[in-house]
Amino acid sequence: MSNNITTKPPVWFWIVSVLALLWNLMGVSAYLADAFMKDEMMAAYTDAQRTIFETQPTWLTAAYALGVFAGAIGCIGLLARKNWAKPALIISLVAVLARTCYYFFLTNATEVFDVFQGTIFPIIIIVIGGLLIILAKVAKDRNWIV
Numbered sequence: 001m002s003n004n005i006t007t008k009p010p011v012w013f014w015i016v017s018v019l020a021l022l023w024n025l026m027g028v029s030a031y032l033a034d035a036f037m038k039d040e041m042m043a044a045y046t047d048a049q050r051t052i053f054e055t056q057p058t059w060l061t062a063a064y065a066l067g068v069f070a071g072a073i074g075c076i077g078l079l080a081r082k083n084w085a086k087p088a089l090i091i092s093l094v095a096v097l098a099r100t101c102y103y104f105f106l107t108n109a110t111e112v113f114d115v116f117q118g119t120i121f122p123i124i125i126i127v128i129g130g131l132l133i134i135l136a137k138v139a140k141d142r143n144w145i146v
Contacts (some may be wrong), residue, residue, distance in 0.1 A: 009144035020132055021075035027068035048112040060102055067095035081145045086136035093129035
């Protein structure tokens with residue numbers, strides 16, 4: 001059903017959308033911290049970890065930025081009850097998948113970072129990204145967003 005009549009979303013939709021925005025803003029913050037990392041912060045990493053950061057291609061940094069900013073914009077779209085939330089969240093997930101695949105298959109990140117940082121956390125990010133797309137679809141199907 002594609003009309004411009006909206007239905008009032010339930011309270012849980014607002015709670016989840018706000019939490020999702022906060023989650024994505026933490027991602028934006030992490031990106032900015034990485035992008036403007038000081039030498040002192042880099043010194044805290046092992047040589048192998050530093051090598052991963054120092055040798056990553058430019059497109060990977062762009063994917064990181066696209067993933068976190070598109071995710072935050074998508075969550076703002078959910079809160080604003082706009083249809084463009086879903087495409088923004090899809091863009092975010094595609095960027096996250098590209099970045100994660102690079103780290104999983106083209107580096108030794110899973111070996112040089114602890115299990116949580118190197119494996120579990122990236123999978124959690126992907127799952128949350130997928131769930132946000134499902135939320136946007138449900139919201140559209142129920143006319144919570146137009």
